[in-house]
Amino acid sequence: MYFTSVEFFVFVALSLLAFHLAPSLRARRWVLAASNAVFMAVLVASPTLLVPMAVFLVCGFVFVRVAQARQSRPLTVASIVITVGAFVFFKGYSVVDFLPPLLEPYSVVGLSYVLFRVLHLLVDGYNGAIRTPVPFLLFLNYCCSFLSWLSGPIQRYEEFLEQESHLANPPMSTGLVWDAFSRIATGYFKLALLSGFLVDLHEFLAALPLSGAGTLRLGTILGGAAASYTLYMYYNFAGYMDVVIGLGTLYGFRLPENFDRPFASGNFLEFWSRWHITLSNWFKFYVFNPATKALVSRWGTRRATPYLGVVAYFVTFATMGIWHGSTPIFFVYGLFLGSGVSLNKLYEIEGRRLLGKQAFGRLRANGPYAALCRGLVFTYFATALMCFWMTPRTFGHVVQNPLGAVVAFLVAAVFAAVILETGGRARSASAGARVTFQRITQGDAARPVWVGIKAYAILLLILMNTTGVPTFVYVPF
Amino acid sequence: MKILVKQVAKLVAVLALCHVALLGVSLWLYPIQARVDTIDHENSLFRDQFQSAVNLSLESGFQDDEQVIIVGPSNALLGFRPDEVERRMPGVRVHNLATASMRSDEIRKLVQMAWSIMPEEHRPRTTFVVSVIFTSFPSAGSIYMRREAGVAHEIRRSGSFRELDDEIDPRWTGLALRTVTLLRRPLALVDAWRDDLARIVSGTRNFLLVALRNGSLDTDLLGKSRPPLAMLFPRADSEENRQMNLSMLRYFTTAKGTALAAAQFEELSALVRWAGDNDVRLRLVGMPVPSWVRDGLPYYDDYRNQLDPILRQMRSLPSVRFIDLHDADLPMWDATHPEPARTGDWAKALASALEAP
Numbered sequence: 001m002y003f004t005s006v007e008f009f010v011f012v013a014l015s016l017l018a019f020h021l022a023p024s025l026r027a028r029r030w031v032l033a034a035s036n037a038v039f040m041a042v043l044v045a046s047p048t049l050l051v052p053m054a055v056f057l058v059c060g061f062v063f064v065r066v067a068q069a070r071q072s073r074p075l076t077v078a079s080i081v082i083t084v085g086a087f088v089f090f091k092g093y094s095v096v097d098f099l100p101p102l103l104e105p106y107s108v109v110g111l112s113y114v115l116f117r118v119l120h121l122l123v124d125g126y127n128g129a130i131r132t133p134v135p136f137l138l139f140l141n142y143c144c145s146f147l148s149w150l151s152g153p154i155q156r157y158e159e160f161l162e163q164e165s166h167l168a169n170p171p172m173s174t175g176l177v178w179d180a181f182s183r184i185a186t187g188y189f190k191l192a193l194l195s196g197f198l199v200d201l202h203e204f205l206a207a208l209p210l211s212g213a214g215t216l217r218l219g220t221i222l223g224g225a226a227a228s229y230t231l232y233m234y235y236n237f238a239g240y241m242d243v244v245i246g247l248g249t250l251y252g253f254r255l256p257e258n259f260d261r262p263f264a265s266g267n268f269l270e271f272w273s274r275w276h277i278t279l280s281n282w283f284k285f286y287v288f289n290p291a292t293k294a295l296v297s298r299w300g301t302r303r304a305t306p307y308l309g310v311v312a313y314f315v316t317f318a319t320m321g322i323w324h325g326s327t328p329i330f331f332v333y334g335l336f337l338g339s340g341v342s343l344n345k346l347y348e349i350e351g352r353r354l355l356g357k358q359a360f361g362r363l364r365a366n367g368p369y370a371a372l373c374r375g376l377v378f379t380y381f382a383t384a385l386m387c388f389w390m391t392p393r394t395f396g397h398v399v400q401n402p403l404g405a406v407v408a409f410l411v412a413a414v415f416a417a418v419i420l421e422t423g424g425r426a427r428s429a430s431a432g433a434r435v436t437f438q439r440i441t442q443g444d445a446a447r448p449v450w451v452g453i454k455a456y457a458i459l460l461l462i463l464m465n466t467t468g469v470p471t472f473v474y475v476p477f
Numbered sequence: 478m479k480i481l482v483k484q485v486a487k488l489v490a491v492l493a494l495c496h497v498a499l500l501g502v503s504l505w506l507y508p509i510q511a512r513v514d515t516i517d518h519e520n521s522l523f524r525d526q527f528q529s530a531v532n533l534s535l536e537s538g539f540q541d542d543e544q545v546i547i548v549g550p551s552n553a554l555l556g557f558r559p560d561e562v563e564r565r566m567p568g569v570r571v572h573n574l575a576t577a578s579m580r581s582d583e584i585r586k587l588v589q590m591a592w593s594i595m596p597e598e599h600r601p602r603t604t605f606v607v608s609v610i611f612t613s614f615p616s617a618g619s620i621y622m623r624r625e626a627g628v629a630h631e632i633r634r635s636g637s638f639r640e641l642d643d644e645i646d647p648r649w650t651g652l653a654l655r656t657v658t659l660l661r662r663p664l665a666l667v668d669a670w671r672d673d674l675a676r677i678v679s680g681t682r683n684f685l686l687v688a689l690r691n692g693s694l695d696t697d698l699l700g701k702s703r704p705p706l707a708m709l710f711p712r713a714d715s716e717e718n719r720q721m722n723l724s725m726l727r728y729f730t731t732a733k734g735t736a737l738a739a740a741q742f743e744e745l746s747a748l749v750r751w752a753g754d755n756d757v758r759l760r761l762v763g764m765p766v767p768s769w770v771r772d773g774l775p776y777y778d779d780y781r782n783q784l785d786p787i788l789r790q791m792r793s794l795p796s797v798r799f800i801d802l803h804d805a806d807l808p809m810w811d812a813t814h815p816e817p818a819r820t821g822d823w824a825k826a827l828a829s830a831l832e833a834p
Contacts, residue, residue, distance in 0.1 A: 020478040177484040250481065448484070452491025459492070464668050 003243060004192050004462065011039065016250055025168035032141050032251070039146035040110070049107040052090050056111065059086070060118035061139050068125040068133055076126040080119060087115045093326040110149040112323065116282050117143045121157055123286060130157055138164065147244040147251075151237070153258045154278040163253050170252020178447045180249035185455040187242025190235040192462045196470045198232035206389060210397040218401060219408025222394070226382040227416070229389055234262065236470060237276070263420055266364065266373045268344040268380065272317075275381075279320070288316040306349045314342035321384075329387050336384040375417025379409060382416075499663035506666075509659075513537050513572040514559050523665055525672070526554075526576040530587060531631040532665060534574060535658040538651070539595045541570035542602050545831065548587050549608030551577040552764050556807075556815040557606070561824035566832065576628070578729075581613045581744040583628040586645065588748060590632055592757060593647050594654055603758060604831065607748070610764040610813060611730060611780040614741035618732035636661065710811035713767070722812040723773045735775040742783045749787055753794035760831060761791070763803040765823075770812045800830040 002008065015035040022028040041047040063079035066072075089096050091108050121139070124130045134142075134157070142160050143149075205225035210218060238259045248255040258277050265271035272280040295308040321334025351360045363369055390398075398405045441450040507518070518529035539546065545566070547557050554575035562571045574587055588605050595603065629645075632638055637657055638645045647654055710725055711718040731737065745761075752759035771777050791797045805826055808819035815823050 016481070020481060172480050174480060174484060177481060181484070181488055448487040448491055452488055453495055455488065456492050456495035460664060460667050463664055464671070 003240065004188065007042070011035075011042075012247060019251060025165075028167050029137055029141060029164075032145070033137060036141065036144045036146045036149065040144060040149065043150075044107040044109060049105060051104075052102070052106045052108070053111060053114070056083075056086055056090065056114065056118075057140065057143060059083070060114070060121075060143070061134070061136055064118065064121040064125050064134055064139065067122050068130065071126055071128065073126070076122060079122055083115065083118055083122070087111060091326050094328060110144070113149060113152055113154060114143050116152075116154050116279075117157070119286060120154075120282065124157065132161075147248050147253070148255060151240065152276070152278050153241065153245075153256045154282050155256055159256070160253075167252050172252065174444070175447075176249055178451055180246040181455065182451045183242050183246035183249070185451065185458050187239045187244075187246060188462065189458045190239025191243065192239070192470075193458070193465065195232050195236035195239060196465060198228050198235060199470050202228035202232055202389070206394070210394060213397065215401060215404030215407055218397060218404050219411060222386075222398070222405075223408060223412040223415070225389070226386055227378075227412070230378070230382040230385055232470075233385065234259075234275075263378050264374065264424065265377050266370050267348070268340045268377055269313075269348075271377050271381065272341065283316050283320050287319055288312050291315050307346075310342045310345045310349070313345050314338040317341045333384060333387040336387065340380050340384065371417045371421040372414070373417075374420045375413040375415070378416040378420065379413040382412075383409065496660075496663060499666060500659070503662045503666040509536055511537065511541060512559055512570060513539070513574060515574055515576055516554055523669065527583075527628055527631040528634075528665070528668075530574045530576050531590070531628060531635055532658065532661075534572075534587075534591055535594060535635060535637060536655060536662075537572075538655050539572065539591065539599060539603070542599065543568055544570045544572060544599070544602065545604045545606055546588075546591055547571065547573045547575055547606045547608070548579070548584050548591070549575045549606075549762075549764075550579040550610065550613055551575065552610060552813045552815065553606075553608035553762075555817070556764075556820055556823035557608075557827050558820050558824060561821050562828055565825055565828035575608070579613065579628070580615060581741040581748075584613065585744050585748040585751075586632060587628045588757075588759075589751065590628075590638075590645055592755070593645070594650070596651060600757075605752070605757065605759045606762055606827065606831070607759065608762050608764045609745070609784070610766070611737060611774070611777065612726070612813065613745075614737040614780065614783070615729070616731040616734060616736060616738050618734075619728070619730050710814070713769075713809065713811045719769055719773070719812075723770070726770070726774060726812055727776075731776055736779050737776055737783060739783065742787065745784075746787050746790060749791055749794065749797055752797050753791075756796050759797045761797070761799045762827065762830070763799065763801045764813065765802050765805050765807045765809065767809055767812065800827075802826055802830070 015031070015038075019028055019031045019035075022031050040050060040053075044050060060083060063076075063083060067076045067079060089099060090102075090106070090111060092101065121130065121134060121142075125134070138161070141164070142155075142157060148155065202225055205221055205228060208221050210221060213221070241258045245255045245257070256278050258279075260274040260277065262271055262275035265274050292309060292312040295312055296305055299308060315338070317340070318334040318338030321337040322330055324330050324333060348360075351363070355363065364373075440446060510517075513530075513533045515526050515529045515533070518533060523529035523532045545562065547553050547559075547562075554573060554577065557571075557573060557575070559571040559573050563569060574591065576583070576587075579587075584607055588607065591605070592600065592603075632645055633640070635658070637649065637654060638647055640646075649657055710722050713719045713722055749759070749761070751757070766777075788799055791799055807822055807826060808816035810816045
């Protein structure tokens, strides 16, 4: 049951109908639980594949309740270690290759995001931020909501609880419903069409021969393949988010945003506050903050503290990168991310120290400099993502021509800067036209017509697309 | 609940209105016709020939009583014009589903599709005319074999069939099939607009239609060559042009070597067998081939040798007959195609042969 399948639309229609027909909050909770169970069971080939997931959830629930009841540090630490250990074992990370694997096949789809939610409940349950005991049904609905089970967004439990308590009479207005329809249509455009076109382009470029290629050819092909892959990832993931956030609205949930024009970021630190926002926030709360606190308490001095932040950034983002997958290449990806963010932080510290706060601020506001920074952020991220698609053969070509690779990187950064700057200017220039267009299409009478035409056009294009809809890229993570 | 249901109803209403509007536009631009002729729709709703052959067949369902359905490559498309054949066969409706450079496997699939969507009561009153020429059996390295799109592709795209063991079964029959096809029209219309855009961007044109309309050919077009290429062949009015015809045929049909694809002959054999088993009236027409082509092509003997067992196989099948026009003295433009101004002669030859006892 993929998001673009007819089955998914039927499933959502039935689930929404049952949800809104349910007479009480309690009944609606059960409808949500049943919907989640059906979605999970249908998505994997057989429900029996979800047995490890069920064990993980039950143990997680027990740990959370114990952490809330006892507020014991050793017990909570042990629970976290066991939970993370089980996750590493089930996901089959190469560090646990020495352990015998489970004999029966099983599915780990969605396990990563369940882990984040369980750890959040554990830590916040222990430190008293979540005071009321978490009921089992709510725990399941929170951890396994079909809207965010696969890849987020990672909503905080307090926020979920507040919205969930109003589900008997969820906030629903004509405007909200049309916002949701429009968002879902846009999401499908990104997910099923735009990302499909980009992945085709990427596969075409990535398959081009590189033997004997000069710097220009190597840079052009690899740059094009990297850029198209990055944009594919973005539109695929952001499109999925649009769909689930839109659907969430129809149930009465306001799921948190996960993307905010990430390629407009002026530096790598800002990028992570715009890309996969809820994951970045999770790592900020549960890795960066504790790591910084621990480092500062041990080695913190007035001069050293900013540099300890650099180390904490490295640890946080390296962990985030490694979390993405169980093979050694994700370790490389983690180092890439960690290095990028920590070097960025170091550059900021040194820039402020050498130029002074105000002069450094002026430099950052300088147009060409800011544009170049945006280009560098995009290019660096695209380079990091090459870990996911570059073959050893392609890597060999890059290694054979290291100077060419560096030149290609810098040229690509300038090129990306020009494109992003042009895009940004076009966006600013068309702001007036967009406001006028919105005014015309947002009226009570015009809205259904506009959204309907948009949805129809997208539906038609999806049906016409003979190359097939790309799969959701984040499922394996 | 009420708000949601009301807005969903509004959305569905707008979607339905959009669909009806686009359906109306497509029917206004391209009304449904009783006769199916691929070439009439060359530059219309169902943009290219494979699409038109498949979609128009589905839409029409072949409703006429006594009917002839012509299937084959471009020489059948250009040579057997339906109105010219109908003039010589009063009371018979002629449909032409031929498509430029059609291979034997595509011919088989199209014949079987036409048969499967036809109302059962019309089957006994239907004759399939399948043109047989060496170009329908291209070897693996030739440009025809490397062509990506085809009848099977279009049948798949139509969404109206299930494929089981290489057999194509309609999901629906009769009115339901035609309704589904009609409802899919807006999709084809937008598809056609997209193709138009692609053609404008890529600068390609349909040479077949250009050649047919102008009645003259320009060898300069060869620089932009892409299938359908058949009518790009220069007029065979000089020795030099005849040699060019032959070298092009060698390239397009076999690329290298002198043998045609045995697998393609097996497709023809399968078609004959299927027609015999299902009592389908099938007329294989050996298409005209000038003597300078027969003598000048290294694989012509191979073609005849591989065709012979199929002709022998046909002798035991009462519903299948071979009409040999290979040696007929019909006006030719080039190695395989009719002289555009003299297609009536071709129609006459076909009509006479079909009406012969």
